[in-house]
Amino acid sequence: xxxxxxxxxxxxxxxxxxxxxxxxxxxxxxxxxxxxxxxxxxxxxxxxxxxxxxxxxxxxxxxxxxxxxxxxxxxxxxxxxxxxxxxxxxxxxxxxxxxxxxxxxxxxxxxxxxxxxxxxxxxxxxxxxxxxxxxxxxxxxxxxxxxxxxxxxxxxxxxx
Numbered sequence: 001x002x003x004x005x006x007x008x009x010x011x012x013x014x015x016x017x018x019x020x021x022x023x024x025x026x027x028x029x030x031x032x033x034x035x036x037x038x039x040x041x042x043x044x045x046x047x048x049x050x051x052x053x054x055x056x057x058x059x060x061x062x063x064x065x066x067x068x069x070x071x072x073x074x075x076x077x078x079x080x081x082x083x084x085x086x087x088x089x090x091x092x093x094x095x096x097x098x099x100x101x102x103x104x105x106x107x108x109x110x111x112x113x114x115x116x117x118x119x120x121x122x123x124x125x126x127x128x129x130x131x132x133x134x135x136x137x138x139x140x141x142x143x144x145x146x147x148x149x150x151x152x153x154x155x156x157x158x159x160x
Contacts, residue, residue, distance in 0.1 A: 004082050007032055011075040015068070022064075025071055026052040032074065044077045099154055102147035116152055123148040 007028070014025045029052055033045035048070035055067035096104070103110055106122040123144065130136035130144055149156075 003035070004078060008075070008078045008082055011071065011078060015071055015075055020055075020064070020068070020071075022052055022055040022067060025067070026056065029071070029074060032078075038077075038081060041074070041077045041081060044074050048074050098150055102150040105144060105147040106151070108151075114151065119148060119151045 010028050014020060014028065026049065029045045029048050033042055033049060036042045036045065048067075051063070051066050051070045055063050058064070100110055106119070106126055108114060108118070108122050126144055127141065128134065130140045132138045132141055
């Protein structure tokens with residue numbers, strides 16, 4: 001992380017300078033490409049290297065613009081890696097309960113109180129397309145019936 005911070009500062013300094021030192025930018029990006037272990041930073045640096053090396057003694061405006069853009073891409077990746085992560089962004093999604101899985105199978109909303117009639121209507125609607133006589137699979141139809149049973153008799157399937 002300390003190395004990323006120093007790279008970030010050096011890249012920002014190079015990017016904000018009026019007359020960019022493309023030789024220094026090339027050395028810095030080569031170091032990043034050589035020493036980085038990140039799967040996004042290394043390819044970004046490797047792709048920027050040829051353009052930065054081409055811009056060293058080149059007065060062509062299109063080449064310097066391309067070099068500025070490539071340097072910006074590398075800086076953006078470094079910014080993303082050094083940005084603080086708040087909350088549970090990298091947390092695994094919460095596992096669904098058996099009742100919630102059954103609601104999804106029947107196409108019912110998760111947070112609504114259901115009556116037996118609502119459950120049976122949803123079952124009939126879904127069974128029309130999943131019945132083996134109508135081209136559906138037998139296993140899908142069995143799963144549909146099990147989902148209806150779980151929702152109608154939740155105490156019997158508490159541990160499922």
